[in-house]
Amino acid sequence: MAIDLIKILPEYFRPVLEFKEIIKADEAVLAELETNIEQIRKNFYIQTADEATLTQKEMLFDIFASPGETIEYRRQRLLQKYNTIVPFSTDFLRDQLTELFGKDFTLSVDSAACKLEVSVTSSRYGAVDLLYNLLWDVIPAHMEIHANQQVNNYSISNFVLEGLCPAHLCRPYRRLIHGSI
Structure with a gap:
């Protein structure tokens, strides 16, 4: 959800060029922050986690991925470990x-x-x-x-x-x- 930061400024600052450039820079940083937050949200779940997160979770179970293993296979193996209960x-x-x-x-x-x-x-x-x-x-x-x-x-x-x-x-x-x- 993109927020137009220029609308947050008072009316008399909106036409000032320096404030417009500052707002552009802030919007770029906020867009990157939103992307990072979305990836963190995805990494909470094995089904949507990225490869780096899967590697961290595999280390918890002393699992080492072999060359050629697909991401889906690695996810299935982790889910199997998490679902193993006594x-x-x-x-x-x-x-x-x-x-x-x-x-x-x-x-x-x-x-x-x-x-x-x-x-x-x-x-x-x-x-x-x-x-x-x-x-x-x-x-x-x-x-x-x-x-x-x-x-x-x-x-x-x-x-x-x-x-x-x-x-x-x-x-x-x-x-x-x-x-x-």
């Missing part, structure tokens, strides 16, 4: 998978055997990374995870994470059983 449940995991992949996944949980099987069909950029990060953050350490991501009917990754810790207090070591990432 306590975790199967319904929570199902909701997160639905948010990330829509209906293109299957999930089965065998709580007696402490096994979780997830299969995702997605050609989205970074889908396997988003899946891996979600599972790493959400799944308790004692659960065995079988995750599979497929694109165009061939398997991109098929890996198993085995929990080596009996409690939620430590994270499991990653061990690739079969397939490739």
